[in-house]
Amino acid sequence: MKTTTDLGSVTSEKVEVTAAVVSRRERSARFAQRNGALLVLLGLGLVMSLTFDSFGTASNLSQIAQQASFYSLLALGMTFVIFTGGIDLSVGSVFALGGVLGAWGASHNPLLGLVLPLAVCGLFGLVQGTIVARTAVPAFIVTLAGLLFARGLLLVLTDEGAITFKVPEGSWFLTLAQGSFLGLGYTVWLAVLLFAAGMLVQYRTSYGSTLLAIGGQPLAADLMGLPVARSKMIAYTASGMLAGLAGALTASYTASGVTTLGVGLELTAISAVVLGGTALMGGSGSVLGSLVGMLLLQVIANLINRLGLTDSNWQAVVNGAVLIVVATAQIYLSRVQARPRKAIG
Incomplete structure:
Protein backbone atom coordinates (compact mmCIF):
# COMPACT_ATOMS: atom_id res chain seq x y z
CA MET A 1 0.00 0.00 0.00
CA LYS A 2 2.90 2.29 0.81
CA THR A 3 4.53 1.48 -2.52
CA THR A 4 1.34 2.37 -4.40
CA THR A 5 1.12 5.67 -2.59
CA ASP A 6 4.75 6.46 -3.40
CA LEU A 7 4.24 5.62 -7.08
CA GLY A 8 1.13 7.79 -7.18
CA SER A 9 3.02 10.64 -5.59
CA VAL A 10 5.88 10.31 -8.06
CA THR A 11 3.45 10.22 -11.00
CA SER A 12 1.66 13.30 -9.71
CA GLU A 13 4.95 15.14 -9.41
CA LYS A 14 5.86 14.18 -12.99
CA VAL A 15 2.52 15.47 -14.25
CA GLU A 16 3.01 18.77 -12.42
CA VAL A 17 6.55 19.15 -13.81
CA THR A 18 5.33 18.35 -17.33
CA ALA A 19 2.49 20.86 -17.02
CA ALA A 20 4.91 23.52 -15.80
CA VAL A 21 7.31 22.87 -18.72
CA VAL A 22 4.48 22.99 -21.26
CA SER A 23 3.12 26.14 -19.66
CA ARG A 24 6.51 27.85 -19.94
CA ARG A 25 6.78 26.73 -23.56
CA GLU A 26 3.35 28.16 -24.33
CA ARG A 27 4.18 31.46 -22.64
CA SER A 28 7.50 31.68 -24.49
CA ALA A 29 5.78 30.97 -27.81
CA ARG A 30 3.10 33.57 -27.10
CA PHE A 31 5.71 36.14 -26.09
CA ALA A 32 7.81 35.48 -29.21
CA GLN A 33 4.75 35.76 -31.45
CA ARG A 34 3.63 39.06 -29.95
CA ASN A 35 6.97 40.76 -29.27
CA GLY A 36 9.43 39.14 -31.67
CA ALA A 37 9.42 42.09 -34.09
CA LEU A 38 10.10 44.58 -31.30
CA LEU A 39 13.03 42.54 -29.98
CA VAL A 40 14.51 42.22 -33.48
CA LEU A 41 13.99 45.96 -34.09
CA LEU A 42 15.79 46.89 -30.87
CA GLY A 43 18.59 44.39 -31.50
CA LEU A 44 19.10 45.45 -35.12
CA GLY A 45 18.97 49.11 -34.15
CA LEU A 46 21.67 48.55 -31.52
CA VAL A 47 23.91 46.66 -33.95
CA MET A 48 23.51 49.30 -36.66
CA SER A 49 24.20 52.10 -34.18
CA LEU A 50 27.48 50.44 -33.25
CA THR A 51 28.36 49.66 -36.87
CA PHE A 52 27.34 52.87 -38.64
CA ASP A 53 28.11 56.20 -36.97
CA SER A 54 25.38 58.05 -38.87
CA PHE A 55 22.56 55.56 -38.18
CA GLY A 56 21.67 56.88 -34.74
CA THR A 57 21.67 60.53 -35.76
CA ALA A 58 18.47 62.53 -35.40
CA SER A 59 18.27 63.24 -39.12
CA ASN A 60 18.54 59.57 -40.11
CA LEU A 61 16.03 58.36 -37.52
CA SER A 62 13.67 61.15 -38.54
CA GLN A 63 13.99 60.07 -42.17
CA ILE A 64 13.19 56.44 -41.26
CA ALA A 65 10.15 57.56 -39.27
CA GLN A 66 9.01 59.80 -42.13
CA GLN A 67 9.24 56.97 -44.67
CA ALA A 68 7.50 54.55 -42.34
CA SER A 69 4.69 57.02 -41.67
CA PHE A 70 3.39 56.80 -45.25
CA TYR A 71 3.49 53.02 -45.54
CA SER A 72 2.31 52.40 -41.99
CA LEU A 73 -1.12 53.79 -42.92
CA LEU A 74 -1.48 50.95 -45.41
CA ALA A 75 -0.39 48.49 -42.73
CA LEU A 76 -2.99 49.90 -40.33
CA GLY A 77 -5.83 49.31 -42.77
CA MET A 78 -4.42 45.91 -43.71
CA THR A 79 -4.34 44.92 -40.03
CA PHE A 80 -8.09 45.23 -39.62
CA VAL A 81 -8.72 43.39 -42.88
CA ILE A 82 -6.44 40.51 -41.85
CA PHE A 83 -8.12 40.43 -38.43
CA THR A 84 -11.22 39.19 -40.29
CA GLY A 85 -9.26 36.47 -42.08
CA GLY A 86 -9.25 38.48 -45.32
CA ILE A 87 -6.60 40.17 -47.43
CA ASP A 88 -6.39 43.38 -49.46
CA LEU A 89 -4.07 43.08 -52.44
CA SER A 90 -5.26 46.36 -53.95
CA VAL A 91 -3.65 48.77 -51.46
CA GLY A 92 -0.54 49.42 -53.56
CA SER A 93 -2.56 50.45 -56.62
CA VAL A 94 -5.07 52.38 -54.50
CA PHE A 95 -2.12 54.16 -52.87
CA ALA A 96 -0.86 55.27 -56.31
CA LEU A 97 -4.38 56.25 -57.37
CA GLY A 98 -4.75 58.34 -54.22
CA GLY A 99 -1.51 60.13 -55.03
CA VAL A 100 -2.66 61.03 -58.54
CA LEU A 101 -6.09 62.14 -57.34
CA GLY A 102 -4.47 64.17 -54.55
CA ALA A 103 -2.12 65.99 -56.93
CA TRP A 104 -4.90 66.62 -59.45
CA GLY A 105 -7.27 67.86 -56.76
CA ALA A 106 -4.63 70.07 -55.14
CA SER A 107 -3.94 71.70 -58.52
CA HIS A 108 -7.53 73.01 -58.37
CA ASN A 109 -8.08 73.38 -54.63
CA PRO A 110 -5.91 72.20 -51.71
CA LEU A 111 -8.90 70.86 -49.81
CA LEU A 112 -9.99 68.88 -52.85
CA GLY A 113 -6.55 67.30 -52.94
CA LEU A 114 -7.26 65.78 -49.53
CA VAL A 115 -10.97 65.02 -49.77
CA LEU A 116 -10.99 63.49 -53.27
CA PRO A 117 -8.56 60.61 -52.53
CA LEU A 118 -10.36 59.80 -49.28
CA ALA A 119 -13.76 59.72 -50.98
CA VAL A 120 -12.79 57.79 -54.11
CA CYS A 121 -10.47 55.30 -52.40
CA GLY A 122 -12.92 54.83 -49.54
CA LEU A 123 -15.68 54.08 -52.04
CA PHE A 124 -13.31 51.68 -53.78
CA GLY A 125 -12.74 49.84 -50.50
CA LEU A 126 -16.46 49.81 -49.75
CA VAL A 127 -17.25 48.13 -53.08
CA GLN A 128 -14.59 45.49 -52.47
CA GLY A 129 -15.78 44.93 -48.90
CA THR A 130 -19.38 44.57 -50.04
CA ILE A 131 -18.44 41.92 -52.61
CA VAL A 132 -16.33 40.03 -50.07
CA ALA A 133 -19.00 40.23 -47.36
CA ARG A 134 -22.09 39.56 -49.48
CA THR A 135 -20.83 36.95 -51.94
CA ALA A 136 -18.81 33.77 -51.84
CA VAL A 137 -15.96 35.27 -53.90
CA PRO A 138 -12.70 35.00 -51.92
CA ALA A 139 -11.08 38.24 -50.79
CA PHE A 140 -7.93 37.24 -52.68
CA ILE A 141 -9.77 37.27 -56.00
CA VAL A 142 -11.81 40.39 -55.26
CA THR A 143 -8.83 42.51 -54.23
CA LEU A 144 -6.63 41.13 -57.00
CA ALA A 145 -9.27 42.37 -59.44
CA GLY A 146 -9.29 45.63 -57.48
CA LEU A 147 -5.53 45.91 -57.91
CA LEU A 148 -5.88 45.64 -61.68
CA PHE A 149 -8.87 48.00 -61.78
CA ALA A 150 -7.22 50.72 -59.70
CA ARG A 151 -3.98 50.53 -61.68
CA GLY A 152 -5.91 50.63 -64.94
CA LEU A 153 -7.95 53.64 -63.81
CA LEU A 154 -4.73 55.35 -62.79
CA LEU A 155 -3.27 54.85 -66.27
CA VAL A 156 -6.47 56.11 -67.91
CA LEU A 157 -6.41 59.31 -65.84
CA THR A 158 -2.76 59.98 -66.68
CA ASP A 159 -2.83 58.90 -70.34
CA GLU A 160 -0.73 55.81 -69.59
CA GLY A 161 1.60 57.81 -67.36
CA ALA A 162 2.29 60.53 -69.93
CA ILE A 163 0.63 63.17 -67.72
CA THR A 164 2.04 64.04 -64.30
CA PHE A 165 -0.12 66.31 -62.18
CA LYS A 166 1.84 68.92 -60.23
CA VAL A 167 0.93 70.57 -56.94
CA PRO A 168 1.24 74.37 -57.25
CA GLU A 169 4.04 76.01 -55.27
CA GLY A 170 2.86 77.79 -52.16
CA SER A 171 -0.17 75.53 -51.73
CA TRP A 172 -0.85 74.60 -48.09
CA PHE A 173 -1.39 71.08 -49.40
CA LEU A 174 2.40 70.76 -49.55
CA THR A 175 2.77 71.44 -45.83
CA LEU A 176 0.81 68.27 -45.01
CA ALA A 177 3.88 66.12 -45.64
CA GLN A 178 6.68 68.68 -45.91
CA GLY A 179 5.97 70.45 -42.62
CA SER A 180 7.39 69.34 -39.27
CA PHE A 181 6.85 69.74 -35.54
CA LEU A 182 9.48 69.12 -32.86
CA GLY A 183 11.84 67.68 -35.45
CA LEU A 184 9.36 65.16 -36.86
CA GLY A 185 7.21 65.51 -39.95
CA TYR A 186 3.50 66.07 -39.64
CA THR A 187 2.92 62.67 -41.25
CA VAL A 188 4.75 60.98 -38.38
CA TRP A 189 2.47 62.63 -35.82
CA LEU A 190 -0.56 61.77 -37.93
CA ALA A 191 0.50 58.11 -38.09
CA VAL A 192 0.94 58.05 -34.30
CA LEU A 193 -2.55 59.49 -33.79
CA LEU A 194 -4.15 57.07 -36.24
CA PHE A 195 -2.44 54.06 -34.67
CA ALA A 196 -3.50 55.26 -31.23
CA ALA A 197 -7.06 55.43 -32.54
CA GLY A 198 -6.63 51.97 -34.03
CA MET A 199 -5.53 50.60 -30.67
CA LEU A 200 -8.58 52.12 -29.02
CA VAL A 201 -10.78 50.47 -31.64
CA GLN A 202 -9.13 47.10 -31.11
CA TYR A 203 -9.09 47.05 -27.31
CA ARG A 204 -11.88 49.39 -26.24
CA THR A 205 -14.72 48.82 -28.70
CA SER A 206 -16.98 45.91 -29.56
CA TYR A 207 -16.01 46.37 -33.21
CA GLY A 208 -12.42 45.34 -32.50
CA SER A 209 -13.44 42.16 -30.71
CA THR A 210 -15.97 41.43 -33.45
CA LEU A 211 -13.25 41.55 -36.12
CA LEU A 212 -11.09 39.11 -34.17
CA ALA A 213 -14.07 36.82 -33.58
CA ILE A 214 -14.85 36.81 -37.31
CA GLY A 215 -11.28 35.84 -38.16
CA GLY A 216 -10.93 33.27 -35.40
CA GLN A 217 -14.32 31.53 -35.61
CA PRO A 218 -16.33 32.85 -38.59
CA LEU A 219 -19.17 30.34 -38.27
CA ALA A 220 -19.50 30.89 -34.53
CA ALA A 221 -19.46 34.68 -35.04
CA ASP A 222 -22.33 34.36 -37.51
CA LEU A 223 -24.31 32.07 -35.19
CA MET A 224 -23.81 34.51 -32.32
CA GLY A 225 -25.51 37.20 -34.37
CA LEU A 226 -22.45 39.41 -34.78
CA THR A 259 2.14 57.03 -61.42
CA THR A 260 4.88 54.45 -60.87
CA LEU A 261 4.58 54.39 -57.08
CA GLY A 262 2.87 51.61 -55.15
CA VAL A 263 4.01 48.63 -57.21
CA GLY A 264 4.44 45.73 -54.78
CA LEU A 265 3.54 47.90 -51.82
CA GLU A 266 0.79 45.47 -50.81
CA LEU A 267 3.54 42.95 -50.03
CA THR A 268 5.25 45.48 -47.78
CA ALA A 269 2.02 46.15 -45.90
CA ILE A 270 1.24 42.45 -45.47
CA SER A 271 4.82 41.74 -44.36
CA ALA A 272 4.64 44.47 -41.71
CA VAL A 273 1.33 43.18 -40.35
CA VAL A 274 2.48 39.56 -40.18
CA LEU A 275 5.88 40.57 -38.84
CA GLY A 276 4.08 42.47 -36.07
CA GLY A 277 2.45 39.29 -34.79
CA THR A 278 -0.94 39.29 -36.55
CA ALA A 279 -1.93 35.81 -37.71
CA LEU A 280 -2.23 35.71 -41.50
CA MET A 281 -5.36 33.59 -41.18
CA GLY A 282 -6.97 36.15 -38.88
CA GLY A 283 -8.37 35.95 -35.35
CA SER A 284 -5.41 37.39 -33.45
CA GLY A 285 -2.93 40.19 -33.70
CA SER A 286 -2.01 43.70 -32.67
CA VAL A 287 -2.37 47.13 -34.24
CA LEU A 288 0.76 48.34 -32.45
CA GLY A 289 2.63 45.28 -33.70
CA SER A 290 1.96 46.34 -37.29
CA LEU A 291 3.58 49.71 -36.63
CA VAL A 292 6.62 47.98 -35.13
CA GLY A 293 6.74 45.65 -38.13
CA MET A 294 6.76 48.57 -40.57
CA LEU A 295 9.50 50.33 -38.61
CA LEU A 296 11.56 47.15 -38.72
CA LEU A 297 11.13 46.89 -42.50
CA GLN A 298 12.27 50.49 -42.91
CA VAL A 299 15.31 49.89 -40.71
CA ILE A 300 16.14 46.86 -42.87
CA ALA A 301 15.74 49.05 -45.97
CA ASN A 302 18.14 51.55 -44.41
CA LEU A 303 20.62 48.74 -43.82
CA ILE A 304 20.29 47.57 -47.43
CA ASN A 305 21.13 51.06 -48.67
CA ARG A 306 24.13 51.29 -46.38
CA LEU A 307 25.42 47.99 -47.73
CA GLY A 308 25.40 49.51 -51.21
CA LEU A 309 22.47 47.48 -52.52
CA THR A 310 20.68 50.49 -53.97
CA ASP A 311 18.55 48.50 -56.41
CA SER A 312 14.95 48.69 -55.16
CA ASN A 313 14.45 45.05 -56.12
CA TRP A 314 16.53 44.04 -53.13
CA GLN A 315 13.85 45.47 -50.87
CA ALA A 316 11.27 43.26 -52.57
CA VAL A 317 13.55 40.26 -52.09
CA VAL A 318 13.89 41.04 -48.39
CA ASN A 319 10.15 41.63 -47.95
CA GLY A 320 9.34 38.32 -49.61
CA ALA A 321 11.89 36.45 -47.51
CA VAL A 322 10.68 38.10 -44.31
CA LEU A 323 7.06 37.24 -45.12
CA ILE A 324 7.67 33.53 -45.70
CA VAL A 325 9.98 33.17 -42.68
CA VAL A 326 7.64 35.00 -40.30
CA ALA A 327 4.52 33.24 -41.61
CA THR A 328 6.20 29.86 -41.09
CA ALA A 329 7.35 30.87 -37.61
CA GLN A 330 3.85 32.03 -36.72
CA ILE A 331 2.34 28.70 -37.72
CA TYR A 332 4.91 26.89 -35.59
CA LEU A 333 4.34 29.16 -32.58
CA SER A 334 0.57 28.79 -32.90
CA ARG A 335 0.92 25.01 -32.90
CA VAL A 336 3.10 25.16 -29.82
CA GLN A 337 0.44 27.16 -27.99
CA ALA A 338 -2.33 24.82 -29.13
CA ARG A 339 -0.42 21.57 -28.46
CA PRO A 340 -2.31 19.39 -25.96
CA ARG A 341 -0.61 18.66 -22.69
CA LYS A 342 0.41 15.05 -22.22
CA ALA A 343 1.04 13.63 -18.80
CA ILE A 344 4.06 11.41 -18.27
CA GLY A 345 3.23 8.28 -16.39
Whole structure:
Protein backbone atom coordinates (compact mmCIF):
# COMPACT_ATOMS: atom_id res chain seq x y z
CA MET A 1 0.00 0.00 0.00
CA LYS A 2 2.90 2.29 0.81
CA THR A 3 4.53 1.48 -2.52
CA THR A 4 1.34 2.37 -4.40
CA THR A 5 1.12 5.67 -2.59
CA ASP A 6 4.75 6.46 -3.40
CA LEU A 7 4.24 5.62 -7.08
CA GLY A 8 1.13 7.79 -7.18
CA SER A 9 3.02 10.64 -5.59
CA VAL A 10 5.88 10.31 -8.06
CA THR A 11 3.45 10.22 -11.00
CA SER A 12 1.66 13.30 -9.71
CA GLU A 13 4.95 15.14 -9.41
CA LYS A 14 5.86 14.18 -12.99
CA VAL A 15 2.52 15.47 -14.25
CA GLU A 16 3.01 18.77 -12.42
CA VAL A 17 6.55 19.15 -13.81
CA THR A 18 5.33 18.35 -17.33
CA ALA A 19 2.49 20.86 -17.02
CA ALA A 20 4.91 23.52 -15.80
CA VAL A 21 7.31 22.87 -18.72
CA VAL A 22 4.48 22.99 -21.26
CA SER A 23 3.12 26.14 -19.66
CA ARG A 24 6.51 27.85 -19.94
CA ARG A 25 6.78 26.73 -23.56
CA GLU A 26 3.35 28.16 -24.33
CA ARG A 27 4.18 31.46 -22.64
CA SER A 28 7.50 31.68 -24.49
CA ALA A 29 5.78 30.97 -27.81
CA ARG A 30 3.10 33.57 -27.10
CA PHE A 31 5.71 36.14 -26.09
CA ALA A 32 7.81 35.48 -29.21
CA GLN A 33 4.75 35.76 -31.45
CA ARG A 34 3.63 39.06 -29.95
CA ASN A 35 6.97 40.76 -29.27
CA GLY A 36 9.43 39.14 -31.67
CA ALA A 37 9.42 42.09 -34.09
CA LEU A 38 10.10 44.58 -31.30
CA LEU A 39 13.03 42.54 -29.98
CA VAL A 40 14.51 42.22 -33.48
CA LEU A 41 13.99 45.96 -34.09
CA LEU A 42 15.79 46.89 -30.87
CA GLY A 43 18.59 44.39 -31.50
CA LEU A 44 19.10 45.45 -35.12
CA GLY A 45 18.97 49.11 -34.15
CA LEU A 46 21.67 48.55 -31.52
CA VAL A 47 23.91 46.66 -33.95
CA MET A 48 23.51 49.30 -36.66
CA SER A 49 24.20 52.10 -34.18
CA LEU A 50 27.48 50.44 -33.25
CA THR A 51 28.36 49.66 -36.87
CA PHE A 52 27.34 52.87 -38.64
CA ASP A 53 28.11 56.20 -36.97
CA SER A 54 25.38 58.05 -38.87
CA PHE A 55 22.56 55.56 -38.18
CA GLY A 56 21.67 56.88 -34.74
CA THR A 57 21.67 60.53 -35.76
CA ALA A 58 18.47 62.53 -35.40
CA SER A 59 18.27 63.24 -39.12
CA ASN A 60 18.54 59.57 -40.11
CA LEU A 61 16.03 58.36 -37.52
CA SER A 62 13.67 61.15 -38.54
CA GLN A 63 13.99 60.07 -42.17
CA ILE A 64 13.19 56.44 -41.26
CA ALA A 65 10.15 57.56 -39.27
CA GLN A 66 9.01 59.80 -42.13
CA GLN A 67 9.24 56.97 -44.67
CA ALA A 68 7.50 54.55 -42.34
CA SER A 69 4.69 57.02 -41.67
CA PHE A 70 3.39 56.80 -45.25
CA TYR A 71 3.49 53.02 -45.54
CA SER A 72 2.31 52.40 -41.99
CA LEU A 73 -1.12 53.79 -42.92
CA LEU A 74 -1.48 50.95 -45.41
CA ALA A 75 -0.39 48.49 -42.73
CA LEU A 76 -2.99 49.90 -40.33
CA GLY A 77 -5.83 49.31 -42.77
CA MET A 78 -4.42 45.91 -43.71
CA THR A 79 -4.34 44.92 -40.03
CA PHE A 80 -8.09 45.23 -39.62
CA VAL A 81 -8.72 43.39 -42.88
CA ILE A 82 -6.44 40.51 -41.85
CA PHE A 83 -8.12 40.43 -38.43
CA THR A 84 -11.22 39.19 -40.29
CA GLY A 85 -9.26 36.47 -42.08
CA GLY A 86 -9.25 38.48 -45.32
CA ILE A 87 -6.60 40.17 -47.43
CA ASP A 88 -6.39 43.38 -49.46
CA LEU A 89 -4.07 43.08 -52.44
CA SER A 90 -5.26 46.36 -53.95
CA VAL A 91 -3.65 48.77 -51.46
CA GLY A 92 -0.54 49.42 -53.56
CA SER A 93 -2.56 50.45 -56.62
CA VAL A 94 -5.07 52.38 -54.50
CA PHE A 95 -2.12 54.16 -52.87
CA ALA A 96 -0.86 55.27 -56.31
CA LEU A 97 -4.38 56.25 -57.37
CA GLY A 98 -4.75 58.34 -54.22
CA GLY A 99 -1.51 60.13 -55.03
CA VAL A 100 -2.66 61.03 -58.54
CA LEU A 101 -6.09 62.14 -57.34
CA GLY A 102 -4.47 64.17 -54.55
CA ALA A 103 -2.12 65.99 -56.93
CA TRP A 104 -4.90 66.62 -59.45
CA GLY A 105 -7.27 67.86 -56.76
CA ALA A 106 -4.63 70.07 -55.14
CA SER A 107 -3.94 71.70 -58.52
CA HIS A 108 -7.53 73.01 -58.37
CA ASN A 109 -8.08 73.38 -54.63
CA PRO A 110 -5.91 72.20 -51.71
CA LEU A 111 -8.90 70.86 -49.81
CA LEU A 112 -9.99 68.88 -52.85
CA GLY A 113 -6.55 67.30 -52.94
CA LEU A 114 -7.26 65.78 -49.53
CA VAL A 115 -10.97 65.02 -49.77
CA LEU A 116 -10.99 63.49 -53.27
CA PRO A 117 -8.56 60.61 -52.53
CA LEU A 118 -10.36 59.80 -49.28
CA ALA A 119 -13.76 59.72 -50.98
CA VAL A 120 -12.79 57.79 -54.11
CA CYS A 121 -10.47 55.30 -52.40
CA GLY A 122 -12.92 54.83 -49.54
CA LEU A 123 -15.68 54.08 -52.04
CA PHE A 124 -13.31 51.68 -53.78
CA GLY A 125 -12.74 49.84 -50.50
CA LEU A 126 -16.46 49.81 -49.75
CA VAL A 127 -17.25 48.13 -53.08
CA GLN A 128 -14.59 45.49 -52.47
CA GLY A 129 -15.78 44.93 -48.90
CA THR A 130 -19.38 44.57 -50.04
CA ILE A 131 -18.44 41.92 -52.61
CA VAL A 132 -16.33 40.03 -50.07
CA ALA A 133 -19.00 40.23 -47.36
CA ARG A 134 -22.09 39.56 -49.48
CA THR A 135 -20.83 36.95 -51.94
CA ALA A 136 -18.81 33.77 -51.84
CA VAL A 137 -15.96 35.27 -53.90
CA PRO A 138 -12.70 35.00 -51.92
CA ALA A 139 -11.08 38.24 -50.79
CA PHE A 140 -7.93 37.24 -52.68
CA ILE A 141 -9.77 37.27 -56.00
CA VAL A 142 -11.81 40.39 -55.26
CA THR A 143 -8.83 42.51 -54.23
CA LEU A 144 -6.63 41.13 -57.00
CA ALA A 145 -9.27 42.37 -59.44
CA GLY A 146 -9.29 45.63 -57.48
CA LEU A 147 -5.53 45.91 -57.91
CA LEU A 148 -5.88 45.64 -61.68
CA PHE A 149 -8.87 48.00 -61.78
CA ALA A 150 -7.22 50.72 -59.70
CA ARG A 151 -3.98 50.53 -61.68
CA GLY A 152 -5.91 50.63 -64.94
CA LEU A 153 -7.95 53.64 -63.81
CA LEU A 154 -4.73 55.35 -62.79
CA LEU A 155 -3.27 54.85 -66.27
CA VAL A 156 -6.47 56.11 -67.91
CA LEU A 157 -6.41 59.31 -65.84
CA THR A 158 -2.76 59.98 -66.68
CA ASP A 159 -2.83 58.90 -70.34
CA GLU A 160 -0.73 55.81 -69.59
CA GLY A 161 1.60 57.81 -67.36
CA ALA A 162 2.29 60.53 -69.93
CA ILE A 163 0.63 63.17 -67.72
CA THR A 164 2.04 64.04 -64.30
CA PHE A 165 -0.12 66.31 -62.18
CA LYS A 166 1.84 68.92 -60.23
CA VAL A 167 0.93 70.57 -56.94
CA PRO A 168 1.24 74.37 -57.25
CA GLU A 169 4.04 76.01 -55.27
CA GLY A 170 2.86 77.79 -52.16
CA SER A 171 -0.17 75.53 -51.73
CA TRP A 172 -0.85 74.60 -48.09
CA PHE A 173 -1.39 71.08 -49.40
CA LEU A 174 2.40 70.76 -49.55
CA THR A 175 2.77 71.44 -45.83
CA LEU A 176 0.81 68.27 -45.01
CA ALA A 177 3.88 66.12 -45.64
CA GLN A 178 6.68 68.68 -45.91
CA GLY A 179 5.97 70.45 -42.62
CA SER A 180 7.39 69.34 -39.27
CA PHE A 181 6.85 69.74 -35.54
CA LEU A 182 9.48 69.12 -32.86
CA GLY A 183 11.84 67.68 -35.45
CA LEU A 184 9.36 65.16 -36.86
CA GLY A 185 7.21 65.51 -39.95
CA TYR A 186 3.50 66.07 -39.64
CA THR A 187 2.92 62.67 -41.25
CA VAL A 188 4.75 60.98 -38.38
CA TRP A 189 2.47 62.63 -35.82
CA LEU A 190 -0.56 61.77 -37.93
CA ALA A 191 0.50 58.11 -38.09
CA VAL A 192 0.94 58.05 -34.30
CA LEU A 193 -2.55 59.49 -33.79
CA LEU A 194 -4.15 57.07 -36.24
CA PHE A 195 -2.44 54.06 -34.67
CA ALA A 196 -3.50 55.26 -31.23
CA ALA A 197 -7.06 55.43 -32.54
CA GLY A 198 -6.63 51.97 -34.03
CA MET A 199 -5.53 50.60 -30.67
CA LEU A 200 -8.58 52.12 -29.02
CA VAL A 201 -10.78 50.47 -31.64
CA GLN A 202 -9.13 47.10 -31.11
CA TYR A 203 -9.09 47.05 -27.31
CA ARG A 204 -11.88 49.39 -26.24
CA THR A 205 -14.72 48.82 -28.70
CA SER A 206 -16.98 45.91 -29.56
CA TYR A 207 -16.01 46.37 -33.21
CA GLY A 208 -12.42 45.34 -32.50
CA SER A 209 -13.44 42.16 -30.71
CA THR A 210 -15.97 41.43 -33.45
CA LEU A 211 -13.25 41.55 -36.12
CA LEU A 212 -11.09 39.11 -34.17
CA ALA A 213 -14.07 36.82 -33.58
CA ILE A 214 -14.85 36.81 -37.31
CA GLY A 215 -11.28 35.84 -38.16
CA GLY A 216 -10.93 33.27 -35.40
CA GLN A 217 -14.32 31.53 -35.61
CA PRO A 218 -16.33 32.85 -38.59
CA LEU A 219 -19.17 30.34 -38.27
CA ALA A 220 -19.50 30.89 -34.53
CA ALA A 221 -19.46 34.68 -35.04
CA ASP A 222 -22.33 34.36 -37.51
CA LEU A 223 -24.31 32.07 -35.19
CA MET A 224 -23.81 34.51 -32.32
CA GLY A 225 -25.51 37.20 -34.37
CA LEU A 226 -22.45 39.41 -34.78
CA PRO A 227 -22.62 41.92 -37.68
CA VAL A 228 -20.18 39.95 -39.82
CA ALA A 229 -20.97 41.51 -43.21
CA ARG A 230 -21.09 45.07 -41.92
CA SER A 231 -17.84 44.67 -39.99
CA LYS A 232 -16.01 43.37 -43.05
CA MET A 233 -17.35 46.20 -45.19
CA ILE A 234 -16.11 48.78 -42.67
CA ALA A 235 -12.67 47.13 -42.53
CA TYR A 236 -12.20 47.19 -46.31
CA THR A 237 -13.54 50.74 -46.52
CA ALA A 238 -11.03 51.87 -43.88
CA SER A 239 -8.25 50.09 -45.76
CA GLY A 240 -9.14 51.93 -48.96
CA MET A 241 -9.38 55.31 -47.22
CA LEU A 242 -6.06 54.88 -45.44
CA ALA A 243 -4.35 53.82 -48.68
CA GLY A 244 -5.82 56.88 -50.41
CA LEU A 245 -4.70 59.13 -47.56
CA ALA A 246 -1.17 57.69 -47.73
CA GLY A 247 -1.13 58.35 -51.47
CA ALA A 248 -2.33 61.92 -51.01
CA LEU A 249 0.36 62.57 -48.39
CA THR A 250 2.98 61.15 -50.74
CA ALA A 251 1.77 63.54 -53.43
CA SER A 252 2.18 66.33 -50.88
CA TYR A 253 5.72 65.15 -50.12
CA THR A 254 6.79 64.86 -53.78
CA ALA A 255 4.63 67.80 -54.99
CA SER A 256 3.27 65.60 -57.79
CA GLY A 257 1.24 62.50 -58.55
CA VAL A 258 3.80 59.86 -59.49
CA THR A 259 2.14 57.03 -61.42
CA THR A 260 4.88 54.45 -60.87
CA LEU A 261 4.58 54.39 -57.08
CA GLY A 262 2.87 51.61 -55.15
CA VAL A 263 4.01 48.63 -57.21
CA GLY A 264 4.44 45.73 -54.78
CA LEU A 265 3.54 47.90 -51.82
CA GLU A 266 0.79 45.47 -50.81
CA LEU A 267 3.54 42.95 -50.03
CA THR A 268 5.25 45.48 -47.78
CA ALA A 269 2.02 46.15 -45.90
CA ILE A 270 1.24 42.45 -45.47
CA SER A 271 4.82 41.74 -44.36
CA ALA A 272 4.64 44.47 -41.71
CA VAL A 273 1.33 43.18 -40.35
CA VAL A 274 2.48 39.56 -40.18
CA LEU A 275 5.88 40.57 -38.84
CA GLY A 276 4.08 42.47 -36.07
CA GLY A 277 2.45 39.29 -34.79
CA THR A 278 -0.94 39.29 -36.55
CA ALA A 279 -1.93 35.81 -37.71
CA LEU A 280 -2.23 35.71 -41.50
CA MET A 281 -5.36 33.59 -41.18
CA GLY A 282 -6.97 36.15 -38.88
CA GLY A 283 -8.37 35.95 -35.35
CA SER A 284 -5.41 37.39 -33.45
CA GLY A 285 -2.93 40.19 -33.70
CA SER A 286 -2.01 43.70 -32.67
CA VAL A 287 -2.37 47.13 -34.24
CA LEU A 288 0.76 48.34 -32.45
CA GLY A 289 2.63 45.28 -33.70
CA SER A 290 1.96 46.34 -37.29
CA LEU A 291 3.58 49.71 -36.63
CA VAL A 292 6.62 47.98 -35.13
CA GLY A 293 6.74 45.65 -38.13
CA MET A 294 6.76 48.57 -40.57
CA LEU A 295 9.50 50.33 -38.61
CA LEU A 296 11.56 47.15 -38.72
CA LEU A 297 11.13 46.89 -42.50
CA GLN A 298 12.27 50.49 -42.91
CA VAL A 299 15.31 49.89 -40.71
CA ILE A 300 16.14 46.86 -42.87
CA ALA A 301 15.74 49.05 -45.97
CA ASN A 302 18.14 51.55 -44.41
CA LEU A 303 20.62 48.74 -43.82
CA ILE A 304 20.29 47.57 -47.43
CA ASN A 305 21.13 51.06 -48.67
CA ARG A 306 24.13 51.29 -46.38
CA LEU A 307 25.42 47.99 -47.73
CA GLY A 308 25.40 49.51 -51.21
CA LEU A 309 22.47 47.48 -52.52
CA THR A 310 20.68 50.49 -53.97
CA ASP A 311 18.55 48.50 -56.41
CA SER A 312 14.95 48.69 -55.16
CA ASN A 313 14.45 45.05 -56.12
CA TRP A 314 16.53 44.04 -53.13
CA GLN A 315 13.85 45.47 -50.87
CA ALA A 316 11.27 43.26 -52.57
CA VAL A 317 13.55 40.26 -52.09
CA VAL A 318 13.89 41.04 -48.39
CA ASN A 319 10.15 41.63 -47.95
CA GLY A 320 9.34 38.32 -49.61
CA ALA A 321 11.89 36.45 -47.51
CA VAL A 322 10.68 38.10 -44.31
CA LEU A 323 7.06 37.24 -45.12
CA ILE A 324 7.67 33.53 -45.70
CA VAL A 325 9.98 33.17 -42.68
CA VAL A 326 7.64 35.00 -40.30
CA ALA A 327 4.52 33.24 -41.61
CA THR A 328 6.20 29.86 -41.09
CA ALA A 329 7.35 30.87 -37.61
CA GLN A 330 3.85 32.03 -36.72
CA ILE A 331 2.34 28.70 -37.72
CA TYR A 332 4.91 26.89 -35.59
CA LEU A 333 4.34 29.16 -32.58
CA SER A 334 0.57 28.79 -32.90
CA ARG A 335 0.92 25.01 -32.90
CA VAL A 336 3.10 25.16 -29.82
CA GLN A 337 0.44 27.16 -27.99
CA ALA A 338 -2.33 24.82 -29.13
CA ARG A 339 -0.42 21.57 -28.46
CA PRO A 340 -2.31 19.39 -25.96
CA ARG A 341 -0.61 18.66 -22.69
CA LYS A 342 0.41 15.05 -22.22
CA ALA A 343 1.04 13.63 -18.80
CA ILE A 344 4.06 11.41 -18.27
CA GLY A 345 3.23 8.28 -16.39
